[in-house]
Amino acid sequence: MNKELFEYVLRVGDDSLILGQRLSEWCGHGPILEEDIALTNIALDLIGQATNLFEYASQIEGGKRSADQLAFLRFDREYRNLLLVEQPNGDFGDTIMRQFLFDAFRKPFFERLTFCTDMQLSGIAEKSLKETKYHLKHSSEWVIRLGDGTEESHNRIQNSLDSLWRYTDELFFENDVDASLLNEYHLPILSDVKQEWIKNVENVLNEATLTIPNNNWQFKGGREGLHSEHLGKILAEMQYMQRAYPNMEW
Amino acid sequence: MxxxxxxxxxxxxxxxxxxxxxxxxxxxxxxxxxxxxxxxxxxxxxxxxxxxxxxxxxxxxxxxxxxxxxxxxxxxxxxxxxxTTDWISESGRRKLLEYGIAPPVDEIDKSILFGDDPKVNCPKCGSASTRMISLFGSTACKAQYQCKDCLEPFDYFKCLK
The missing domain is CATH 3.30.300.130 (Fe-S cluster assembly (FSCA))
Structure with a gap:
C-alpha cells in the first residue's frame, strides 16, 4: 500500500468531512431560510466529496476499511483535517469567515489537483472544483456584505477574522508526505496555491473594509493528528450511532 | 439478444x-x-x-x-x-420548463462578485423580469428565483461547467 498517498487523500477527505459536519449543524438554525439552505447545500457537496475521497482511500488501503469505517470509526488522532475546519460555527460571521478562508484555498488547490497524474484524484478534483467555485462566490459576497455593512456586522466579522487568522498558515502545511509524492504525482505546489490565496483574500478583505491582523502567532497540528479540543466533540456526535450500534445501516 | x-x-x-x-x-x-x-x-x-x-x-x-x-x-x-449541465438534452430542457423549473442558461463568471445574475425567464408567465433569491436551492443543482411580474417563486437549474 502507498502510505503517503493514503495519508494525502485522507487530508483532503477529512477537511471536507469535518467542515461538512460543521456546516450541517446549521440545518434548521440558519439566520434566514435561504442561508439555512445554502449552508446545508454546501455541507452536502463537501460530504459528497469526502465520500469519493474515502472510497479511494479505502481502495489504496486494499479494502481493509470501507469508506464508512474511515469516516466513522477512526479516533481523533487519526484525522488529518486542518484545525480551521473544526473550529466551532460561532455566529453566522464566524461561519462565513471560516468558509471564505477555506474556499479561497480550495479553489486554487483543486484547480492544480486536476492536473495530477493520479486519475482518481484528478477526477475528484475536476468534480469538486465546479462546486467549490459556487461556494467561494457565496462566502466572498457574504464577507463583503458583513464587513462593509453596519458597524455591528463590521466589528463582528472583523473579530471572526482576528480569531481565525491564526489557523491559516496550516492551509499550506507540508511535510515528508508531500515531499515523497510531489514529483511522482504532480500534486499542487502549496507555495503557488498560497500566492493565489493571499491575493484573493486581500482583494475580498479590502473590499469588505476588513484588516488582516498582524499577529504572527500561528497554530498547526491538524495535518499530523494533533487537534484542538473541538474535534473530539464533533466526533462524539458524528460517530455516536456507529459506536453505539456497530455496523448499523439504514 | x-x-x-x-x-x-x-x-x-x-x-x-x-x-x-x-x-x-x-x-x-x-x-x-x-x-x-x-x-x-x-x-x-x-x-x-x-x-x-x-x-x-x-x-x-x-x-x-x-x-x-x-x-x-x-x-x-x-x-x-x-x-455538466450542457449534457441535459433539448427534450430535457423542454420538460424542465413545462414542469416549472427554468433550464440552465449560460455560465456566469463566478469569480465576479455581485455581478449580474443569470438572465432567467419565469417558467410560469415567461417574463424576463426575474431576480435571484439565493444561489442555492431545494437540491444541490438548483438556485432560487422569483418573478417580478407574476411574483411566483421558482427553481432555476443552475449552470454547472
Missing part, C-alpha cells in the same frame, strides 16, 4: 428521483452502455459530488432491466469526465 441500442431506449424509462419528469437520459448522466455475452455494463456519473440519488438510480436501472428480462446488469459510477 438485446443490444446496447435497446438498453439506451429502456433507460429512457428511468426517471430522476428528484425531478421525475426527466429521465436519466435527458439528464445526461448515462455515459456508456456496453453489452456482451456475459453482462450489461452501464456507466453513470453524478451531477454533484453529494447527489443522494445515485444509489437509487442504480437500483432503478437494475430493477427495470430485470423486468425487461435482462439480468447480469452492472452499474458503474465514474466521476470523470465531470458532468
Amino acid at each position: 438485446v443490444n446496447s441500442e435497446n438498453i439506451w431506449k429502456f433507460l429512457e424509462e428511468v426517471a430522476d428521483p428528484e425531478i421525475p419528469v426527466l429521465s436519466i437520459i435527458d439528464l445526461g448522466v448515462v455515459l456508456d452502455v456496453v453489452v456482451n455475452e456475459e453482462k450489461c455494463l452501464i456507466t453513470i456519473t453524478p451531477t454533484y459530488s453529494g447527489c443522494p440519488a445515485m444509489k437509487h438510480i442504480e437500483n432503478q436501472i437494475v430493477e427495470l432491466l430485470s423486468i425487461k428480462g435482462i439480468s447480469n446488469v452492472e452499474v458503474k459510477q465514474v466521476l470523470s469526465p465531470a458532468w
Whole structure:
C-alpha cells in the first residue's frame, strides 16, 4: 500500500468531512431560510466529496476499511483535517469567515489537483472544483456584505477574522508526505496555491473594509493528528450511532 | 439478444428521483452502455459530488432491466469526465420548463462578485423580469428565483461547467 498517498487523500477527505459536519449543524438554525439552505447545500457537496475521497482511500488501503469505517470509526488522532475546519460555527460571521478562508484555498488547490497524474484524484478534483467555485462566490459576497455593512456586522466579522487568522498558515502545511509524492504525482505546489490565496483574500478583505491582523502567532497540528479540543466533540456526535450500534445501516 | 441500442431506449424509462419528469437520459448522466455475452455494463456519473440519488438510480436501472428480462446488469459510477449541465438534452430542457423549473442558461463568471445574475425567464408567465433569491436551492443543482411580474417563486437549474 502507498502510505503517503493514503495519508494525502485522507487530508483532503477529512477537511471536507469535518467542515461538512460543521456546516450541517446549521440545518434548521440558519439566520434566514435561504442561508439555512445554502449552508446545508454546501455541507452536502463537501460530504459528497469526502465520500469519493474515502472510497479511494479505502481502495489504496486494499479494502481493509470501507469508506464508512474511515469516516466513522477512526479516533481523533487519526484525522488529518486542518484545525480551521473544526473550529466551532460561532455566529453566522464566524461561519462565513471560516468558509471564505477555506474556499479561497480550495479553489486554487483543486484547480492544480486536476492536473495530477493520479486519475482518481484528478477526477475528484475536476468534480469538486465546479462546486467549490459556487461556494467561494457565496462566502466572498457574504464577507463583503458583513464587513462593509453596519458597524455591528463590521466589528463582528472583523473579530471572526482576528480569531481565525491564526489557523491559516496550516492551509499550506507540508511535510515528508508531500515531499515523497510531489514529483511522482504532480500534486499542487502549496507555495503557488498560497500566492493565489493571499491575493484573493486581500482583494475580498479590502473590499469588505476588513484588516488582516498582524499577529504572527500561528497554530498547526491538524495535518499530523494533533487537534484542538473541538474535534473530539464533533466526533462524539458524528460517530455516536456507529459506536453505539456497530455496523448499523439504514 | 438485446443490444446496447435497446438498453439506451429502456433507460429512457428511468426517471430522476428528484425531478421525475426527466429521465436519466435527458439528464445526461448515462455515459456508456456496453453489452456482451456475459453482462450489461452501464456507466453513470453524478451531477454533484453529494447527489443522494445515485444509489437509487442504480437500483432503478437494475430493477427495470430485470423486468425487461435482462439480468447480469452492472452499474458503474465514474466521476470523470465531470458532468455538466450542457449534457441535459433539448427534450430535457423542454420538460424542465413545462414542469416549472427554468433550464440552465449560460455560465456566469463566478469569480465576479455581485455581478449580474443569470438572465432567467419565469417558467410560469415567461417574463424576463426575474431576480435571484439565493444561489442555492431545494437540491444541490438548483438556485432560487422569483418573478417580478407574476411574483411566483421558482427553481432555476443552475449552470454547472
